[in-house]
Amino acid sequence: MKKLFYATFALIASVLVLTACSSDNTSSLLLSGDCMVESFELDGTYTGIVDLRNRTVKVKVPVSFTSANKAQMKITKLQLSEGAVANMAVGDVIDFSAAKPLHVTNGDLFLDWIINVKNDEAKITSFIINDTYKATVKEEDHTITAYLPSTVDVTSIVPTITLSDDASIMPRDGVPTDFTNPVTYTVTDNTATATYTVTIHTVAAPKAIFLGSAKATSMDELDPEEKEACKWMLANVEQSIFVSWGDMANIDLSQCEVIWWHWQHQPSENMSDFESGATSTAMAYRTKLQDYYKNGGAFILSRAAVNFAAVLGAVKDQRCANNCWGASDEGGPVINAGEEWGIIPNDAAHALWTGLDATTKIFTTDGGYQISNCVSQWGKWGFSDFADWESQTGCKALAHGDDQAVVVWEAPAFDKTFGKGGIICFGSGCYDWYSPAAYTPNYHNNLGIMTGNAFKYLSGK
Secondary structure, three states: OHHHHHHHHHHHHHHHHHHHHHHHOOOOOOOOOOOOEEEEEEOOOEEEEEEOOOOEEEEEEOOOOOHHHHOOEEEEEEEEOOOOEEOOOOOOEEOOOOOEEEEEEEOOEEEEEEEEEEEOOOOEEEEEEOOOEEOEEEOOOOEEEEEEEOOOOHHHEOEEEEEOOOOEEEOOOOOOEOOOOOEEEEEEEOOEEEEEEEEEEEEOOOOEEEEOOOOOOOHHHOOHHHHHHHHHHHHHOOOEEEOOHHHOOOOOOOOOOEEEEEEOOOOOOOHHHHHHHHHHHHHOOHHHHHHHHHOOOEEEEEEOOOOHHHHOOOOHHHOOOOEEEOOOOOOOOEOOOOOOOEEEEOOOOOHHHOOOOOOOOEEOOOOOOEOOOOEEEEOOOOOOOHHHHHHHHOOEEEEEOOOOOEEEEEEOOOOOOOOOOOEEEEOOOOOOOOOOOOOOOOOOHHHHHHHHHHHHHHHOO
16 A cells, blocks of 8 residues: 555656646747748849749749840849748849749748749640540641541530640630631730641541440540550541441541551450450451551551451461450559569661660550550460561561560561551550559650551551
């Protein structure tokens, strides 16, 4: 009992001691002030726009203002929170041709701000039609051009327009507009003005065609993976359109240079399974596409579509890729930063790699990218080396994986030559266009570069 009494007494005493000392336990830090920029002005004329959220100050100058003008600008007003000081002061002449940091302190508090001097700018940076088709913007002559399927109603098109910072536009975007004839848009930002002419063409005889799922009757019905690839083509290949398999009966192929079939589907390792999976809808146009191929038409085949090269007779003995799996957009591996996936070129000089470093692995995914890993490749079994594979298939091995599987290859044109009128097959799981997870694109842009190269190579451009 005595022990309990003494223990309780000691606890109460310690609390009293701590309470008695609490009034002396104060910090010497000065934390009562603010470090805000309240106003900023340069050369007695140009007032800064203060963004508290991002801690930036933007100073707009005329469109004619040069870097030399920005290099000698005097601070004529700098108002800070009461008691605050900065590494800049009124009267300072500073080079603002690039962003400059402003360090503000108040007692023991500090904040860093960025001062940006920007010219007035009136630009259209992107022009999207019906939330689907991306038009080509040519800044040098202020023209915007789009090629749409003839099924699109050009009398009621809804444009979504992205502008340079602070610019405004007339007529307004986001409203139905008649583009039967070219439409003129005027963009303004203080001293900057630009006029753009938008011309929309409907295409009955396209130069390039995108084919996807055998069941899709419109672009909106494409699988997300297919739709992302199709959007890239419409934005980057002139006079290209999406064509459903149902429309293939009536489409005019007389001007078509390349048909791209990108098919997100469980791949097949033999001709019977391929034809069954493609369904009668797609196979019904086998003869029409064989005739197109015989007349010099070219193909890009990717994912589960690669074995259509055998259907066309472009592969010896109608051989099919022998190592196939995948095709789920619902979830797959997420690529770790530093472990990005890629392909290894066999011939660094091939036109497919123009603009890429083909002397080593070409990465096509980024950290955080979620990949469905749909694979239609040639496993190395049955072939002693790449030359043996080429001899047995009549194709060229353009790239392989770490396991030596052939993942990108070229089948010849109908006349057995390689190049214009031939077939490029992308069977690698790295040839992936859609990630359900957000990521920062870096290596993934290589996909568009090599696909654009394929269009140019196969069309002889």
